[in-house]
Amino acid sequence: MSWKRHKRLKSWSSAMVLTGISLVFIYPFIWMFFSSFKTNPEIYQSNQLLPQSQEFKQQRQVLIQNDQKVVNRANSFREKRKLKATIKVLAKTPAEELSSGQKLELKQAQTTLDKLNTPAPLQEPEKTVLKEDSSLWSILTNLDFQYFKILLKSNKPHLAKLQKQIDAEADSGKVAALQKEYDFLAQYQYFDFSQVFMNSLIIALLHCLGAVALSASAGYVFAKFEFPGKKALFTLAILVILIPKQALILPLFEWINLIGLSNSHGGIILPGALNAIGLLFFTQIWKQVPNDLLDICRLEGASEIRTFIHALPLISSALLSFALLDFIMSWNEHLLPLIVLQSPDKQTLPLALSQLMGAGLGEPLAVIMAGATFTILPTLTLFALLYRRIKSSLSELHIH
CATH class of the missing domain: 1.10.287 (Helix Hairpins)
Incomplete structure (x- = not known):
């Protein structure tokens, strides 16, 4: 076997192995997406990934009839x-x-x-012959987005808006259509999705900006300056990483309550504004920046703060990478919002979705799957946009 052929075979083998591993990790997200279109019995059929086109509609109608019975x-x-x-x-x-x-x-x-x-006379059920088309295109074109509609619109503000439209509408046909939509959505009383989604987005963005600003500045100080207690503080930062967050949740809650940030978004943003992982990350990143470039700014008469600001473009890839990682962690945070936030209008999306599981087995699980699908969209979009920057920043990171 020639060297080129051996190299090509090796690359193809590596690609097949990596593709298989990728499919293993991606499969749960694919299953979650298609579960947004299934009834509860279909979701519990673990060997069925795709919803059935005609059978899916028939099973849903049977479930509705059984519920009515x-x-x-x-x-x-x-x-x-x-x-x-x-x-x-x-x-x-x-x-x-x-x-x-x-x-x-x-x-x-x-x-x-x-x-x-008096028992009702038995009637022979009508026999319906289904011509099931199990092709992928047929399944995709018959996907029913009703559960996404339930999640987005089944809340008190939207129902109140529909009621106002019904009262103000004069056309009997439009009134009947609006009343039908109102009756359908009134069966499910969930949280206000748009409000909860914006809460999570605002918290994640502010948490991300605060963590990047403070961690980058603290890493700059640890990398470029010598001061008493530097090694002790750096060791303390490493120890903080080793302590699980669950062990600190009670004193953290007492501190948040003491400063008056209980039941507010500030109580979620402030505790994570500076984290030890960010300090270690940016300390190593700043060590890669030559001191000569910083001395040029100092010779021009710039203050240390201006020198730091002018040097930020040199580590832009690292800033974006850490911002994405912190955004993902804060977006998926569940424990701290569960402890700090009590008002339903201030809840985050992961917290609101987790509370739907306690609504009972009669609730459509596809609504939860639809909400979970929405939760991965912001992080997936940011990762796709910043992938190259993340790859370059991680390649430049060397632990000394």
């Missing part, structure tokens, strides 16, 4: 119990003491109870 049986049971109580009260009174109205009420209650106790 349960509601009808429950209403019938309550009506029977009410009629039996009425008949029992009237039957205790002697017939000669009953008024004509009471006799009529007793007769009507007995007649209604007999009708409810």
Whole structure:
């Protein structure tokens, strides 16, 4: 075997192995996306990745009918119990003491109870022949985005807006369409997705900007200056990394409550404004910047702050890389918002989605999957835009 052929075979083998590993990591996200279009029984079928086109719609209709049957049986049971109580009260009174109205009420209650106790005649179910097209194109073109609509619009502000439109609309056809949409969304009362999404975005962006600014400046000081206690503080930063956040959550909450940031976004942003990982990262990055370039700024009469600002473009890739990593961590943060935030209108998206799991097994899990799909969109977009910068900054990072 020639050297070129051996090299080509080796590269192809490496590509196949890496592709397989990538598919293993990507599969959960693909499964989560397609689960946004499934009913609960389909989601629990772990061997079925794609939703069925025609069968999916039929199963959903059957589930709706079964739910309606349960509601009808429950209403019938309550009506029977009410009629039996009425008949029992009237039957205790002697017939000669009953008024004509009471006799009529007793007769009507007995007649209604007999009708409810009479079983409905069995009807042969209509046989529907399904021509199932299992091609990928058929499945993709038949995807139903109703669960995304439920997540985005099933909240009190949107329902109130729909109600105002119904009251102000004069066309009976439009009123019926709006009322149908209102009745459909009123079955599900979830959080205000747009508000919660903006809360997470604002917190993640401010947390990211604060962490980048403070970590970069602290790393600059540790890399370019000598001062008493430098090694001790650097060692302390390493020790902070080793302490799990769960062990610090109680004193952290007491501190946040003491300074008056409880139940506010500031209580989420401030604790992570400077982290030890960022300090170590930027200390190593600043060590790669030659001191001669900084001395040029100092010889021109620039202050140390201006020298630091002018040197920031030299580490722009590192700044963007750390900003992305911090954004991802703060975007997916769950523990601190759970402790600090109490108001529903101030919750973050991961926290709001996690609370839907406690709503009961009758809720459509596809709504949670749709929300989880939205959670990865900002980080996925930023990673795609900043991939080259991240790759170059990590290649320049050398631990001394």
